[in-house]
Structure formats: structure tokens, C-alpha cells
Amino acid sequence: MRLSKKGFVVLILIAVLLIVATILTIYITNLNDYRSKIQDMQFSNIDIASIPDGTYTGESDANLVYVKVEVVVLDGTIVSIDLLRHDNGRGDSAEQIIDDMIEQQKLDVDAISGATSSSKVIRKAIENALNGNRE
Numbered sequence: 001m002r003l004s005k006k007g008f009v010v011l012i013l014i015a016v017l018l019i020v021a022t023i024l025t026i027y028i029t030n031l032n033d034y035r036s037k038i039q040d041m042q043f044s045n046i047d048i049a050s051i052p053d054g055t056y057t058g059e060s061d062a063n064l065v066y067v068k069v070e071v072v073v074l075d076g077t078i079v080s081i082d083l084l085r086h087d088n089g090r091g092d093s094a095e096q097i098i099d100d101m102i103e104q105q106k107l108d109v110d111a112i113s114g115a116t117s118s119s120k121v122i123r124k125a126i127e128n129a130l131n132g133n134r135e
Contacts, residue, residue: 030063037062038117046130048105049076057084058129060121065091067118067125069098078102081126091118101126 003011041062051073059068068085071078081098088094094115101109107127111119 034063034065034117038065038120041120041124043107043123043127044131046107046127048073048078048107048130051076051130056129056132058125058127058131059085060124060128062117062121064089065118065121067121069122069125069129071126071129073130077105083122086118086122088115088118088121091115091121094118094122097122098126 053074054072056071056073057069058071059066061067066085066087067083070080070082070084072080072082078101081102083095083098086092086095092115094112094117096112097109097119101107101123107123107130109123111123
């Protein structure tokens with residue numbers, strides 16, 4: 001049995017539609033998981049003055065936003081926070097939160113307007129670092 005030109009075009013069209021539907025389903029699933037992770041993100045209070053001197057690494061992954069940081073603590077103060085990796089969509093402006101944390105010497109600072117989700121993931125990565133991921 002030989003497929004006509006019209007039948008072949010229909011078959012290709014169906015295949016393309018199936019691929020698009022699959023990609024869309026995966027994207028929507030990832031987006032919903034991302035939103036849930038951001039909404040459910042909990043933060044603990046960390047007394048920075050009680051953190052031993054050292055260099056700490058931490059990461060946080062919310063599917064569409066991933067952050068890895070290195071935090072240096074000296075004499076009970078955050079000396080530096082290096083953003084080793086920040087995968088995001090439009091959340092580059094959230095990186096300002098790092099300067100706010102160093103300036104205020106606390107993790108509980110205001111999120112950056114327009115980049116709230118990335119701000120939360122950055123904050124969580126820093127919290128994870130200070131909760132014991134010492135190098």
C-alpha cells in the first residue's frame with residue numbers, strides 16, 4: 001500500500017501536532033511544579049553572628065529557577081556572597097537581593113519587585129548554605 005502525497009502531508013501534520021502537544025504538556029507540568037515550589041518555600045531564621053567562620057555553598061532548585069551560591073562568613077558577619085549560577089527566565093534583577101543581605105546582615109530582606117520568585121530562590125540557596133554546607 002502506497003501513501004498518497006495528501007495522506008503523507010496529513011500524517012506529517014498529525015506528527016507535528018502530537019509533538020507540540022507533548023512539549024506543551026511538559027511545559028505546563030514544569031510551570032505548575034515551579035509555582036508550587038515557590039509558593040511552598042519556607043524560610044528559617046538564621047542568627048548570622050552564630051555561624052562559624054568559613055566558606056559555605058548552597059543551592060536551591062525550583063525547576064524554572066536554579067541558584068548556587070558561595071557565602072563567606074567571618075567574625076559573625078557575611079563578608080561576601082558569590083552567585084555561582086543563576087538560571088532564570090526574567091529574574092536577573094533579583095541578584096540585587098545579595099547586596100541587600102550583605103548590607104543588612106540578614107537573610108530576611110525584601111524581595112526585588114518584578115523578580116520575586118528568583119529573589120526567593122536566591123534567598124533559599126543562601127539559607128541552605130548557612131545551614132551547614134561548609135567547604
